[in-house]
Amino acid sequence: METLSASMDATNDTINAQWSFLGGGVSPTARISSLALRFVLRDNAGWHVSEPTTYVSGSAFSLEATELAYFGYDPTNSIVAIGTSETPSFNEIDWVGFQVDATRGPNTGGANAGLRKFSVQAFPGSLETAFVQWANSFLLSGTNALVSADPDGDRLNNLYEFGLGGNPTNGNDTGISPTYAVVAQSGTNGFQYVYPRRTGDSGLHYALELNPDLVSGSWSNIGTSAETGSGTLDVDFESVTNRISTAGMEKEFIRLIIEQTP
Ligand SMILES: [Ca+2]
């Protein structure tokens, strides 16, 4: 259930780095005269680069990440193209690093520069699960934000709303409904049951349960054993196809179970 991300606020956002000018065998006119560090982070899938902070010989950087000004940036395309001013949310950071702007100038610095330390303080992502982030995005709070709650009264609790892509605050939006059809395959009929599955959340589990008779039978959990394939639905969901043999059966009932483990 944990997401591999972190968050920052003013109490836990310190960046520490320490640089030194180093000697070396380059021409004196090519020495590095100044260094500036830019903090780089990816937050909510968007890259940002901070304003530069100039290195002063003999000192270490210690910056408050959330106090810096940020700009658009895409290191997968260019490390020199810096865009316009941006304000990261600092609530879903999954990548941190830095960029160094080195200026070669008069014979005052070092032939080279070396990084001695780099560390970042942030809150671990385990404090905020994908479900909690989702519930927050709908402004759910208190008991309305529980997985078992149904604040919009559509009989789909928040875990199922999350698992099916529904809107927990709109009783008319229950997400992507599973579909089923009788499909022949290799000469025998079977149920084809297709349901949506949220990706990127290892703590969310989907399973099918079968019951031959709702009056006298009982539900048996077959897990994902009937799964025959899956395909991308959108950035958060895939479509999962299942085939359940009905050979020799008069009827069969299917239901989808969604569970969460920590
Ligand atoms: Ca609901």
Ligand SMILES: [Ca+2]
């Ligand atoms: Ca709903």
